[in-house]
Amino acid sequence: MTDPFVETRNLTKTFYEESRGEVRAVDSVDLTCRSGEILGLLGANGAGKTTTLRMLSTVLRPTSGEAWVMGHEVRKDPERVRENLGFYSASTALYPKITARETLRFFAQVNRFPRERIEARIEELIDRFGIGDFANSRVEKLSSGMKQKVSIARTVAHDPPVLIFDEPTVALDVLNAIELRQIIGRLRDEGKAILFSTHIMSEAEQLCDRIAIIHQGRILAVGTLDELRKSTGHHYLEEIFVHFARVRDPSEAEVESLRRDRP
Amino acid sequence: MDLRQIWTLYRHEIRSALRERSILLTSIILPVVMYPTLLWVGFTGFYFLEGQAEAMSTRIGVTSVPEVHEPLVDSLAANPRIEILEWTDDERAAAAEIVRGRMEALLEPMPPRDAGEALDGNRTIRILYTEVREGSRSARARIEDVTNAHGADWITEIRRDLGVSDTVWADYAVVMSDQASAEDVTRFLLAMIVPLLTLIMVALAAFYPAIDATAGERERGTWETLMTVAAPRSTVATAKYLYVATFGAVGGLLNLAALALSIRWILSPMTNGVGEELSQGGVPLSAIPVILAGTALLGLFVAAGMLVFAVFARDFKEGQSMITPFYIVILMPALFLQSPNLEFTTGLAAVPIVNVALLLRGAILGDIPFLSGLVTLISMGMAVIAAVALAQFVMRREEVLLGSGQGGLWNFLTRTLRQGRNGS
Ligand SMILES: Nc1ncnc2c1ncn2[C@@H]1O[C@H](COP(=O)(O)OP(=O)(O)OP(=O)(O)O)[C@@H](O)[C@H]1O
Numbered sequence: 001m002t003d004p005f006v007e008t009r010n011l012t013k014t015f016y017e018e019s020r021g022e023v024r025a026v027d028s029v030d031l032t033c034r035s036g037e038i039l040g041l042l043g044a045n046g047a048g049k050t051t052t053l054r055m056l057s058t059v060l061r062p063t064s065g066e067a068w069v070m071g072h073e074v075r076k077d078p079e080r081v082r083e084n085l086g087f088y089s090a091s092t093a094l095y096p097k098i099t100a101r102e103t104l105r106f107f108a109q110v111n112r113f114p115r116e117r118i119e120a121r122i123e124e125l126i127d128r129f130g131i132g133d134f135a136n137s138r139v140e141k142l143s144s145g146m147k148q149k150v151s152i153a154r155t156v157a158h159d160p161p162v163l164i165f166d167e168p169t170v171a172l173d174v175l176n177a178i179e180l181r182q183i184i185g186r187l188r189d190e191g192k193a194i195l196f197s198t199h200i201m202s203e204a205e206q207l208c209d210r211i212a213i214i215h216q217g218r219i220l221a222v223g224t225l226d227e228l229r230k231s232t233g234h235h236y237l238e239e240i241f242v243h244f245a246r247v248r249d250p251s252e253a254e255v256e257s258l259r260r261d262r263p
Numbered sequence: 264m265d266l267r268q269i270w271t272l273y274r275h276e277i278r279s280a281l282r283e284r285s286i287l288l289t290s291i292i293l294p295v296v297m298y299p300t301l302l303w304v305g306f307t308g309f310y311f312l313e314g315q316a317e318a319m320s321t322r323i324g325v326t327s328v329p330e331v332h333e334p335l336v337d338s339l340a341a342n343p344r345i346e347i348l349e350w351t352d353d354e355r356a357a358a359a360e361i362v363r364g365r366m367e368a369l370l371e372p373m374p375p376r377d378a379g380e381a382l383d384g385n386r387t388i389r390i391l392y393t394e395v396r397e398g399s400r401s402a403r404a405r406i407e408d409v410t411n412a413h414g415a416d417w418i419t420e421i422r423r424d425l426g427v428s429d430t431v432w433a434d435y436a437v438v439m440s441d442q443a444s445a446e447d448v449t450r451f452l453l454a455m456i457v458p459l460l461t462l463i464m465v466a467l468a469a470f471y472p473a474i475d476a477t478a479g480e481r482e483r484g485t486w487e488t489l490m491t492v493a494a495p496r497s498t499v500a501t502a503k504y505l506y507v508a509t510f511g512a513v514g515g516l517l518n519l520a521a522l523a524l525s526i527r528w529i530l531s532p533m534t535n536g537v538g539e540e541l542s543q544g545g546v547p548l549s550a551i552p553v554i555l556a557g558t559a560l561l562g563l564f565v566a567a568g569m570l571v572f573a574v575f576a577r578d579f580k581e582g583q584s585m586i587t588p589f590y591i592v593i594l595m596p597a598l599f600l601q602s603p604n605l606e607f608t609t610g611l612a613a614v615p616i617v618n619v620a621l622l623l624r625g626a627i628l629g630d631i632p633f634l635s636g637l638v639t640l641i642s643m644g645m646a647v648i649a650a651v652a653l654a655q656f657v658m659r660r661e662e663v664l665l666g667s668g669q670g671g672l673w674n675f676l677t678r679t680l681r682q683g684r685n686g687s
C-alpha cells in the first residue's frame with residue numbers, strides 16, 4: 001500500500017485557561033488518511049475536531065506528538081504542509097472586496113501554484129464550479145450559495161493533494177449541503193485525501209470511507225462503518241457512537257451498575 | 264523570505280483597502296482635500312469680513328474746526344467709506360453714541376490755550392473713541408494718521424513762510440524698514456504648520472489600514488483563511504506592515520503635495536498678494552528630500568506601532584479603542600513644536616517622533632544641525648526596528664493569532680513577563 005497522505009502520532013494539544021485551568025483538547029491522537037479516501041472525524045461539540053484539524057493545517061502548534069502531511073512534519077515544515085493542503089471551514093470566509101476571479105488568482109499565487117499555469121487553472125475552476133456568471137462580481141455581492149462555490153474553488157485553487165473540511169455544512173441549507181457533499185465525493189474520486197469533521201451521524205454515514213469517533217480529545221474507534229458495526233453489534237452509527245462514548249465516559253448510573261455486577 | 268509572496272499579499276491588501284470607503288476617505292481623500300478646504304474656508308471668511316467692512320461706512324463726528332484745518336476734514340471725507348457728521352451736541356452725548364456703536368469717533372479741536380500767544384490755528388486735537396470696539400479703534404487710527412499728515416503739512420508750510428530751508432530744518436524722522444520678506448513669513452508659518460499636519464495626516468492615514476489588516480480580518484472571518492495559506496507567518500506580517508506603512512506615508516505625502524500646490528493661494532490674503540510670487544512657499548529645494556525621508560520614516564514607525572496595538576483586537580471597534588491611546592501619544596510632540604524657540608538639539612534628536620517633527624521644521628527653515636540629523640536617522644531607524652520586532656513577536660504568538668487571549672498589548676506583555684518569570 002502507498003504511504004498515507006496524512007498521518008498523526010500521539011498528537012496532543014493542551015490549552016491553558018484562567019477559568020478552567022489546563023484543558024486537554026486533543027489527547028494522543030493517531031490517524032491516517034490515504035489518497036482517494038474520506039476520513040470522517042465524528043464527535044460532539046467540544047470533542048476536539050477543530051483543534052485536531054487546526055494542528056494539521058498548522059494554525060495551531062501541537063503541544064506534543066507529531067503529524068505529517070505529504071511527508072512534511074507540521075512543526076518542522078509548516079509552509080510545505082500548507083502548500084499541500086486546502087482548509088475549509090465555516091470560519092474561513094472570503095475577502096468581500098475582491099471579485100471571485102481575483103480571489104482564485106490570489107489563493108493560487110500565494111499558495112505557489114506554478115505561475116505560468118495560473119490563468120488556465122482559474123478558468124478551469126470557474127468552469128468546474130459554475131462560477132462563470134459571477135466571476136467578475138465582488139464577493140460581497142454574492143448569495144451564500146455562490147460564495148460557497150467560490151470558497152471551495154479557492155480551497156482547491158492550488159490543487160493540493162490533501163483537503164480538510166471542518167464541519168463545512170454547518171451553516172448551509174439542505175440543498176447546498178447536498179451539493180457540497182457531492183463535490184467532496186468527486187474530489188475523493190480524483191484521488192485527494194480528505195479529512196471531514198462533522199457531528200451529524202447521517203452525514204458521516206453517507207460520505208465517509210472510514211470514521212474516527214472522537215470524544216473528549218481522544219479517538220475511541222476508527223474503521224469503516226461495517227467494521228464499527230461488527231465490533232459493537234449495533235447497526236446505526238448513532239448507537240455505535242453512544243456505545244463508545246459510554247465506555248469512555250460512563251454515567252453515574254452505569255458506574256453504579258458496574259459495581260453491582262461485580263461479585 | 265519569498266519576495267514574490269510578499270508582493271502577492273501586499274497587492275492583495277492594497278487592492279481590498281482601496282475598495283474600502285472609510286480607508287479611502289481618511290487615507291487618500293482627506294489628505295488631498297484638507298488644504299483646498301482650509302483655503303476655501305479661509306478665502307470665504309476673508310471676503311466675508313471684507314464685504315462686511317465695506318458695507319458699513321465709518322461715521323466720524325466733527326465739531327467746529329478752525330478754517331486753516333478744514334483740509335483735514337476734507338481728506339477724511341475723501342475716503343468713500345467715511346461719513347462725516349457735523350457734531351453740535353455735547354461730549355457726553357457723543358460718548359454715548361460711541362459706546363452704542365452709532366458713531367465710531369469724535370474729532371474735536373480743543374479751544375486755543377492762550378489767545379494771541381500761539382500761532383493761529385495751533386490747537387490740540389482730541390479724539391474720542393473706545394478701545395473696546397474694533398470699528399472705533401480703526402477709526403481712531405485713521406484719524407490719527409490723517410491728522411499727523413495734515414499737521415506735518417501745516418508745519419512745513421509755516422516753516423517755508425518763515426524762510427527756514429529744508430536743509431536747515433533736517434528733521435527728526437522715523438524711517439520704516441521691512442525686515443521680513445513675504446518669503447520669510449510664509450516659511451516661518453510653514454515651519455510651524457507642516458510638522459504638525461504631517462504627523463496628524465500620517466497617523467490618520469495609517470489608522471484604519473492598521474485596524475483593517477488585523478481586527479478587520481477577524482471581523483470578516485478571513486483571518487483563519489489567511490493563516491492556512493502557504494506563506495510563512497513572517498511574510499504575512501511583513502506584507503501587512505508594508506501595507507499600513509504605505510498608506511501612512513502616502514497620506515502624509517499627498518497632504519504635503521496638496522499643500523505645495525495650494526500654498527500661494529492659501530497665503531495670498533495673509534501676505535497681501537505677495538504670496539503669488541512665491542514658488543514653493545520660500546521652502547528651500549534642499550528641504551524636499553529631507554521632508555520625503557522624514558515622512559517615510561514616520562509612516563514606517565507609526566505603522567509598526569499601530570499594528571502592535573491593533574493585532575489584539577477582535578473587531579473594528581476594539582481596534583479603534585486599542586489604537587487611540589497610541590495615536591494621542593504620538594501627536595503629543597506636536598504640542599512642543601508650537602514653541603518656535605525649541606532648539607533641535609542632539610538630545611531631542613534622540614526622541615522618536617519629536618525628532619522627525621523638528622527635522623521637518625529645520626528642513627523648511629533651511630537649518631538642520633548635521634549631528635541632530637544623523638541622530639534622528641539612527642534613533643528613528645532603531646525605533647522602527649524595535650516596533651517591527653515587537654510586532655513580529657506578538658504576531659507569532661498563538662493566542663494572539665487566534666484572538667483567544669484576553670485584553671490588549673499591556674495585558675499580553677504582563678502575562679508574558681509573568682510566565683517568563685515563573686518559567687525560569
Ligand atoms: N483557543 C482555545 N483556547 C482555550 N481552549 C480552547 C481553544 N480552542 C478550543 N478550546 C477547547 O478545546 C476543546 C475542544 O474544542 P474544539 O473546538 O476542538 O472542539 P470541536 O470538536 O471542534 O467542537 P465544535 O463541534 O463545537 O466545533 C473545547 O473544550 C474547547 O473549549
Ligand SMILES: [Mg+2]
Pocket residue numbers: 049050051166167
Ligand atoms: Mg469545531
